[in-house]
Amino acid sequence: MPLRSESEHAAVALDVRPEDRPGVTPFQTRVVHTSRFHDSAARHVSGTAAYIDDVREPVGTLHVVPGYARQAAKGRIVGLDLAAVKAFPGVVAVLTAANVPGHNDISPSGFHDDPLLAETEIRFHGQPVFAVVAETREAARRAARLGRVDVEAETPIVTVDQAIASDRPDILPSYAFVRGDAEAAIAAAEPEAVVEGSILIGGQEHFYLEGQISLAVPGEDGEMHVFASTQHPSEVQHLVAHVLGLPNARVTAEVRRMGGAFGGKESQASQWAALAALAAHVTGRPAKVRLDRDDDMAMTGKRHDFRVNYRARIDAEGRLEAVIHDQFARCGHSVDLSIGICDRAMFHADNAYYYPEVAINSRRLKTDTVSNTAFRGFGGPQGVLAAERLMDEIALRTGRDPFDVRLANLYGEGERDETPYGMKVQQNLGREMMLRLAETSEYRARAAAIDAFNANSPFLRKGIAITPVKFGISFTLTHLNQAGALVHVYTDGSVHLNHGGTEMGQGLYVKVAQVVAEVFGISLDMVHITATTTAKVPNTSPTAASSGTDLNGMAALLAAQAIRDRMASHLANVHGGVPPESVVFADDHVVVGNERMTFAAAAKSSHAGKVGLSSTGYYATPDLVWDRSVAKGRPFYYFAWGVSCSEVTVDTLTGETRVDRVDVLHDVGRSLNPAIDIGQIEGGFVQGMGWLTTEELVYDAEGRLRTHAPSTYKIPTATDVPADFRVELYESGGNAVDTVYRSKAVGEPPLMLPISVFSAIGRAVGSLKPGAPVPLDAPATPEAVRRAVKALVDRA
The missing domain is CATH 3.30.365.10 (Aldehyde oxidase/xanthine dehydrogenase, molybdopterin binding domain)
Incomplete structure (x- = not known):
């Protein structure tokens, strides 16, 4: 999406009505819902952005x-x-x-x-x-x-498997989500109706x-x-x-x-x-x-390594009847944030699928390694990956296309809309987005062409996969779902903005500034963004859980609205007692009755009238209820959705993989800044692709990390970005719940989109022996792919 200059934005026709003023309804806007440059973009590329x-x-x-x-x-x-x-x-x-x-x-x-x-x-x-x-x-x-x-x-005890085999106590008590009796249901099933397996999921630096x-x-x-x-x-x-x-x-x-x-x-x-x-x-x-x-x-800590053992009972169509996930996480030597991380892996063990009877069991293992910690997705990616591996296993067992297996198991309406932890799935976009991407990516035709290619290619094999993401947005430690902001308006019409969120390149600062500019009806360049400091906004929550804009944007909106409403009351009184709600702030001006003045003049008049032009804003996410003792409640305010289709080519002789094409359809509600959101989706995808294909943490038997530099730890580079990379924002009427301008979070969910790459690699390798389970662990490095190929070829 092309970026507009400020002058081009100023030329956009406005249709601002008094009833639009609260700023949280999807009416026409001038600053939000438009692509704007990251506030530090010019400094980033010129090398003048100041870091510590x-x-x-x-x-x-x-x-x-x-x-x-x-x-x-x-x-x-x-x-x-x-x-x-x-x-x-x-x-x-x-x-x-x-x-x-x-x-x-x-x-x-x-x-x-x-x-x-x-x-x-x-x-x-x-x-x-x-x-x-x-x-x-x-x-x-x-x-x-x-x-x-x-x-x-x-x-030392170093690996997940060593910790499982040891008699050392876990670092935290085990935990479980249970509905029905999945164990009994699976035990009573015919052997052909039972799917089981295991996947080792590596960490990430x-x-x-x-x-x-x-x-x-x-x-x-x-x-x-x-x-x-x-x-x-x-x-x-x-x-x-x-x-x-x-x-x-x-x-x-x-x-x-x-x-x-x-x-x-x-x-x-x-x-x-x-x-x-x-x-x-x-x-x-x-x-x-x-x-x-x-x-x-x-x-310093990394993404938690996991082993996930899974068992499921399916019907003849590959539809789930019962599921058991046993999750084992390497936490390291101390607790750090492992409670929340391991819990979130459980929250996302279903991904976008309904489990009728279910047991999701979690063990948190103590190892003699650095304490693992938060990483984009916060445990969610490990849970989602295990869910998608199960879908691929079901497809192998039944001989059905993996896409059709996924469609059959998606959350639906009525009895099929409740998660294992008791939350109803609201604004369910999974099926619609899956079908739309299958059409726009030409999945069916490409899958058929890939089958034909593989039939005549002994060494190079292709694979394609479509995978969904359903990601819960909120801190599961519920008291963290709060934020504060501080806004000052000066008599020259400039605005000082401070809030508790931190900027790590994701574009939080510019999004929150857009919100404040929209409330006052002023140009974005009139909002001055200042450093996050505990001296201005106290007791802040971390900028994490994809909630930075949801929380801090709403807090800033409330602070700006408080000042704007004071100004409106003053100006209405000064200009003949017109109703305050009729005062309109737009296009760097304020309209009061028949008079139009600049925003700066309105600020100067308000100051002269002894109106306070400074306000704090405080926001706490409503309607969150989570009782960990019974594992039931509504831990998330809403879900963000995404779907990706990836096509890969695998050299089965060397294990090397090339990602040929990626199509993404992602749900961000009504985007505050489409350009920033697309950048986050692209960056999250490539980072997740690194986790699943190239980034391998290797410890020796003495517990020393051997991959501790770029020479031995391989993150994706520019050459790994798919040459054909198509990202589209899902056209949405907005979030179903009351978020800032009806937007949705974008930070973490995209990291799980490249699970389609991992599934496509597995499908390519699996084409060597159709119907056989593919013993591929993550990351699917060339060595891991070669091990999987050898295991399939050697299997009788």
């Missing part, structure tokens, strides 16, 4: 580098020799747990199981034990390597462009100002205060933008912010932590 490492360092800034036991992944610390570290030129201080004035704990979940610096034991390879504070980063890095940490080593980094500047009376690359400024504030033994009000956390985050900076940014703040507290000087890429990958 670009901030001019205060005089006397020190640099902090963590040190760790380089050989051990698990064991008791029996000796710590830091003499050589302290003696290294340029070293100002060496920090250990003994230097922490408050609590040596940076756990985000209240389990107090995640130390800032290890004291008595090593729980994973790379766990920080001490930190070097030096005049230069180079000196700190060199000195950190001189520390000697003696460990009485133990054999966030690989943000800007690594973990924080700058802490000490102030008066113990105050600490922390510039952090974080999705959760309030959590940084709380944990820095917790470590330093300060009230929260003494700590300010600030972030203007991040160079990517994807969940990796939701909880895990706090450790490095706290370490920088501790160094600043001890030395009285500003201090900065910027992790080396190798250290960043080894020391």
